[in-house]
Ligand SMILES: Nc1ncnc2c1ncn2[C@@H]1O[C@H](COP(=O)(O)OP(=O)(O)OP(=O)(O)O)[C@@H](O)[C@H]1O
């Protein structure tokens with residue numbers, strides 16, 4: 001069985017390294033300190049946090065994913081659903097259902113798992129004034145047994161029309177719950193900064209920031225080699241170095257490429273550099289449709305700009321040496337193209353450099369063109 005996992009939370013034997021970061025997070029959880037976990041996409045934020053929680057061996061986790069929320073109603077529903085999931089095996093279940101009676105919860109039993117499930121009346125729209133009640137419920141859960149609350153993809157709260165009001169209400173409740181550690185996880189850097197470091201944000205300096213960096217080569221490459229060895233495969237260091245380079249050192253992307261290398265190789269094989277091409281082709285074949293969709297959304301100018309970044313990198317896109325070969329005469333047209341490419345979630349900006357969100361799309365572009 002292919003031992004490489006990507007796109008999911010990894011823990012236990014699938015989790016590599018990060019000893020000192022885990023220790024730090026565990027310390028903060030144990031002292032009920034609120035923290036914010038930052039890092040690039042697919043670097044391992046959720047996994048690190050989950051692994052730290054497992055190692056604490058204490059309390060329960062209320063995990064709320066805010067990915068894509070667009071309203072306060074959705075925010076409250078996500079939290080309530082997480083609470084119901086957490087409590088469905090306990091005697092508290094009835095009490096919660098009573099507390100939420102204004103949402104007309106209806107209980108049914110899942111025929112497969114025999115677990116009770118709850119659905120709420122969709123016609124009741126929760127507004128800002130529901131937020132305090134929802135957080136009082138969290139508080140009472142915390143009194144019963146030790147609780148750790150996680151808001152993953154927290155930056156998406158800025159999508160709400162009334163995000164400032166929502167954040168103020170959250171903050172005013174959370175600051176009095178000193179026995180419950182709140183952990184905010186997020187990846188779109190400037191948005192998380194807007195929430196935690198802007199003076200006028202209700203969450204200004206309200207949590208200790210921790211950054212999840214890519215795993216160091218020595219540690220992660222050993223881990224990956226052992227995984228290859230479980231299927232009697234050996235991989236050369238020069239191949240792994242190239243894998244790290246193509247994936248920009250992002251652990252999730254490294255594992256995705258290793259998964260493909262495993263698929264196109266067989267037992268007792270020594271995986272050498274020439275296999276990389278086949279592995280990439282496998283990934284391209286799987287992802288081609290979405291690449292083509294992206295391309296269809298671009299104007300010629302935007303595509304030219306993207307091709308140039310794929311080829312030259314995105315460090316000095318306003319220099320003559322970048323613009324001229326790409327056919328641009330002035331920086332403002334490059335800027336316009338890049339703004340659009342960021343909006344489409346094709347590129348992101350990191351420390352003044354424009355990079356591809358999906359490194360395999362970057363690898364595919366020149367290959368294709
Ligand atoms: N410590 C680790 N050991 C091994 N693999 C890891 C580790 N951390 C992350 N990964 C790899 O990265 C993938 C993504 O991890 P995770 O979902 O935790 O990242 P994330 O930063 O929360 O991502 P997203 O930005 O999508 O929320 C995992 O499926 C795994 O392939």
Ligand SMILES: [Mg+2]
Nearest residue numbers: 045046047152
């Ligand atoms: Mg995550």
